[in-house]
Amino acid sequence: MADRITNILVVGIGGQGVMTATEILAEAAISLGHDVKKTEVAGMAQRGGVVSSHLRFGKKVLSPQIAPGEADLIVGFESAEALRWSHYLKPGGLVLMNTARLVPPVVSGGLYPYPDDPVAEIRARGLEVHAFDAMAIAKQLGDARLGNSVMLGAIADYLPFSAEVLLEFILKRFAERKPEMVEPNRRAFAAGRDAVAALAKSGKATA
Amino acid sequence: MAASQAAPAAARLLLSGNEAIARAVWECGVRVASAYPGTPSTEMLENLSKYPDIYAEWSVNEKVSLEVAIGASMAGSRAFCAMKHVGLNVAADALMTLTLTGAAGGLVIAVADDVGISSSQNEQDSRYWARFAHLPMLEPADSQEAYDMVRAAYELSEEFQTAVLLRLTTRICHVKGMVTAGAREAHPSKGFVKDPTRWVMVPGHAKARIPLMFAREEKLRAEAEASKLNLVAAGADRRVGFISCGPAWMHVQEAFPDAPALKLGFSYPTPLEKIRAFAKTVDQVLVVEELEPLLEMEMKAAGIACHGKDFLPRAGELPPEVLKPAVARLLGGGPAPAAVTADPALVFPRPPTMCVACPHLGIYYTLAQMKNVTIAGDIGCYTLGAGHPWNALDSTISMGASMGVAMGLDKGRADSDKDRKIIAVIGDSTFMHMGMQGLLDITYNRGNVTVLILDNRTTGMTGGQDSPGTGRDIYGDPAPRVDFVKICEALGVKPERIRKVDPYQLPVLFKALREETKIPEPSVIITDRPCALIGEFKAQPSYKVIAEKCTGCGNCIDVGCPAISVSRRETAVKASGKEVLLQFVDIDTAACTGCGLCVQPCAPEAIVLAAPVHTIHFTKS
Numbered sequence: 001m002a003d004r005i006t007n008i009l010v011v012g013i014g015g016q017g018v019m020t021a022t023e024i025l026a027e028a029a030i031s032l033g034h035d036v037k038k039t040e041v042a043g044m045a046q047r048g049g050v051v052s053s054h055l056r057f058g059k060k061v062l063s064p065q066i067a068p069g070e071a072d073l074i075v076g077f078e079s080a081e082a083l084r085w086s087h088y089l090k091p092g093g094l095v096l097m098n099t100a101r102l103v104p105p106v107v108s109g110g111l112y113p114y115p116d117d118p119v120a121e122i123r124a125r126g127l128e129v130h131a132f133d134a135m136a137i138a139k140q141l142g143d144a145r146l147g148n149s150v151m152l153g154a155i156a157d158y159l160p161f162s163a164e165v166l167l168e169f170i171l172k173r174f175a176e177r178k179p180e181m182v183e184p185n186r187r188a189f190a191a192g193r194d195a196v197a198a199l200a201k202s203g204k205a206t207a
Numbered sequence: 208m209a210a211s212q213a214a215p216a217a218a219r220l221l222l223s224g225n226e227a228i229a230r231a232v233w234e235c236g237v238r239v240a241s242a243y244p245g246t247p248s249t250e251m252l253e254n255l256s257k258y259p260d261i262y263a264e265w266s267v268n269e270k271v272s273l274e275v276a277i278g279a280s281m282a283g284s285r286a287f288c289a290m291k292h293v294g295l296n297v298a299a300d301a302l303m304t305l306t307l308t309g310a311a312g313g314l315v316i317a318v319a320d321d322v323g324i325s326s327s328q329n330e331q332d333s334r335y336w337a338r339f340a341h342l343p344m345l346e347p348a349d350s351q352e353a354y355d356m357v358r359a360a361y362e363l364s365e366e367f368q369t370a371v372l373l374r375l376t377t378r379i380c381h382v383k384g385m386v387t388a389g390a391r392e393a394h395p396s397k398g399f400v401k402d403p404t405r406w407v408m409v410p411g412h413a414k415a416r417i418p419l420m421f422a423r424e425e426k427l428r429a430e431a432e433a434s435k436l437n438l439v440a441a442g443a444d445r446r447v448g449f450i451s452c453g454p455a456w457m458h459v460q461e462a463f464p465d466a467p468a469l470k471l472g473f474s475y476p477t478p479l480e481k482i483r484a485f486a487k488t489v490d491q492v493l494v495v496e497e498l499e500p501l502l503e504m505e506m507k508a509a510g511i512a513c514h515g516k517d518f519l520p521r522a523g524e525l526p527p528e529v530l531k532p533a534v535a536r537l538l539g540g541g542p543a544p545a546a547v548t549a550d551p552a553l554v555f556p557r558p559p560t561m562c563v564a565c566p567h568l569g570i571y572y573t574l575a576q577m578k579n580v581t582i583a584g585d586i587g588c589y590t591l592g593a594g595h596p597w598n599a600l601d602s603t604i605s606m607g608a609s610m611g612v613a614m615g616l617d618k619g620r621a622d623s624d625k626d627r628k629i630i631a632v633i634g635d636s637t638f639m640h641m642g643m644q645g646l647l648d649i650t651y652n653r654g655n656v657t658v659l660i661l662d663n664r665t666t667g668m669t670g671g672q673d674s675p676g677t678g679r680d681i682y683g684d685p686a687p688r689v690d691f692v693k694i695c696e697a698l699g700v701k702p703e704r705i706r707k708v709d710p711y712q713l714p715v716l717f718k719a720l721r722e723e724t725k726i727p728e729p730s731v732i733i734t735d736r737p738c739a740l741i742g743e744f745k746a747q748p749s750y751k752v753i754a755e756k757c758t759g760c761g762n763c764i765d766v767g768c769p770a771i772s773v774s775r776r777e778t779a780v781k782a783s784g785k786e787v788l789l790q791f792v793d794i795d796t797a798a799c800t801g802c803g804l805c806v807q808p809c810a811p812e813a814i815v816l817a818a819p820v821h822t823i824h825f826t827k828s
Contacts, residue, residue, distance in 0.1 A: 027221070036385060048769055062457045067526060106595050
């Protein structure tokens with residue numbers, strides 16, 4: 001195992017499952033013998049605020065925080081949040097993001113604008129982006145709550161371990177708590193993985 | 208039982224600092240643990256309540272929780288008490304005498320500073336308490352250290368017969384890291400030993416204990432000088448040597464792996480000789496301590512040259528991206544290397560909002576409509592009433608402060624404010640914590656204040672803990688539920704000045720507030736609806752907007768429900784020639800839980816049930 005530390009920043013808003021997604025990624029990394037640290041800048045996240053969850057793993061992790069410019073991968077559960085945190089990406093890193101837009105009351109109420117095209121703004125910073133509508137895929141599969149597994153499927157081929165390991169830990173969680181949700185989540189994972197594979201193949205940034 | 212409770216000895220677990228501490232407290236044979244919930248400390252007691260063979264309680268406030276722990280220690284049992292930084296302010300009265308009595312059974316007080324202020328009313332450095340109270344302090348830098356230091360703290364506590372402070376920060380409490388668990392050791396109670404000269408702190412006894420306290424501090428200083436918790440990490444680059452403690456230690460290690468560094472895990476009494484010896488091995492010393500320059504001042508007073516807050520910020524955390532440019536400046540190398548990426552994108556703020564169907568929505572909607580009022584707020588979810596779109600609160604100071612502040616606003620009012628209505632807003636758990644005394648002050652001194660007690664039957668902001676107002680204890684077992692009406696009566700509010708109101712009934716709430724604020728004597732309005740996130744909340748059929756009927760008046764937006772959004776804006780010109788902004792709305796029916804608050808101010812009746820209500824027909828088969 002290389003000494004290099006892998007930095008994954010998962011961002012979104014309270015209630016989207018950001019922290020759970022990071023927790024599952026952490027479990028997968030631990031199963032492969034990595035040292036792991038995971039930290040959130042959550043504020044009062046339960047109330048629809050910004051959530052950024054830092055996951056670092058490797059041989060020995062010291063600081064739990066990813067510094068700006070040092071994330072290998074940014075996983076954006078929401079469009080504007082992916083843009084907000086995009087300066088954390090390191091050169092050559094990848095932003096994988098949901099194009100869903102969750103508009104807070106301060107925007108809906110007209111106090112601030114929502115960015116017109118967050119994907120284009122991130123690309124304009126010279127960063128590589130794969131963007132797709134995870135919410136639409138989840139709804140097609142019959143349940144918006146599958147969005148979390150769609151997102152994890154989307155990043156599965158960009159991790160320093162195999163997609164199967166990650167899938168195993170997602171399904172384990174459901175097998176323990178909601179066995180009837182194992183198969184739908186397996187399908188959601190595959191759908192997210194396929195969506196990003198198709199994007200990468202087509203060379204387009206956005207689906 | 209959760210995984211961390213059931214895990215066998217030697218298991219490797221991914222635990223937050225709070226979870227690691229709970230595991231270690233249980234393993235140390237602690238018999239009594241107490242706390243009042245407060246971010247970031249809450250999960251310590253939440254976790255402890257899931258372990259067997261230990262008594263855990265939500266105390267009514269931090270002072271009581273410390274007193275419970277002191278009593279358990281007097282009884283000869285190992286005891287534990289956890290609180291956030293501002294909680295120790297509340298508990299300080301007990302703390303400052305505890306340092307004279309010392310501990311019998313091992314006693315550890317975990318205090319969690321909210322460095323960076325993620326969920327608090329201030330930022331303060333609890334390391335001062337170690338100096339103020341002459342108590343030893345341990346400071347872990349991650350979950351494994353937090354676990355290890357609990358064990359070290361109980362050993363110290365019993366060897367030196369003193370309470371030990373375990374200083375945490377948000378970046379310890381809420382960071383998850385790998386921890387190797389151990390097994391529980393039994394520490395049966397040694398029994399209470401009657402000794403008034405030790406436990407009864409009248410002046411004569413207290414005077415005799417003061418020299419003992421100072422003698423203990425000197426012995427602890429020697430212990431800190433020799434402690435393995437204070438260690439040097441070797442490094443070849445001797446241009447700057449670092450001295451650090453708490454989570455900042457990890458940032459120093461991350462940013463400067465080749466520099467010599469001294470870590471203070473046993474940080475008070477300050478091991479000045481160890482520091483002096485370390486300083487001699489490097490060209491110059493930079494003290495990397497979050498918040499106040501305590502080590503820096505002590506070192507300078509001892510004649511040890513160092514840098515600290517002349518290069519580092521006094522507020523917030525000290526992650527590598529803060530440390531690296533500071534050290535570049537210290538070394539005189541000009542500005543730090545430019546960041547590899549651009550500045551952060553300018554994106555709208557996303558402040559926390561109240562929840563869909565939160566019973567506080569109707570209260571703040573109503574308060575925002577009232578004219579000529581000053582509203583003293585308090586600490587909880589309902590502090591969000593200070594934000595958009597209500598902008599309803601005029602103060603937030605400390606737990607329970609709405610009462611006293613309202614009293615002062617009444618008594619200190621200017622002649623020009625003689626008709627101003629003074630309102631205090633406080634939640635159920637905060638009222639139990641420290642609000643009752645303030646209300647007693649209002650009745651005793653005949654203040655003209657209307658008090659709103661927002662009883663949502665939980666401690667919402669910290670994640671829904673129980674309190675004397677919920678009828679359940681920390682285990683979820685039935686407990687006597689406080690009767691807020693009777694308490695207010697007992698505190699001297701006239702029975703006819705106490706009302707219970709449904710906060711979903713806007714006209715009733717408005718009428719109650721208008722009437723009670725007109726009457727120049729203490730009055731209490733208790734709103735009675737459960738928090739939308741707890742089991743007692745029952746979702747109702749959801750609503751939708753009939754787009755053709757919406758006139759864009761925007762009244763429903765003022766409720767502040769996050770399920771309502773503006774779908775379209777238009778400027779219209781009134782008959783008077785005045786321009787008005789019309790905001791047409793939509794309701795996220797999937798999120799709506801049918802509280803009906805937005806329906807009430809909607810004049811054109813554009814908000815209707817999303818699905819027709821089904822009537823059940825019984826047919827013979």
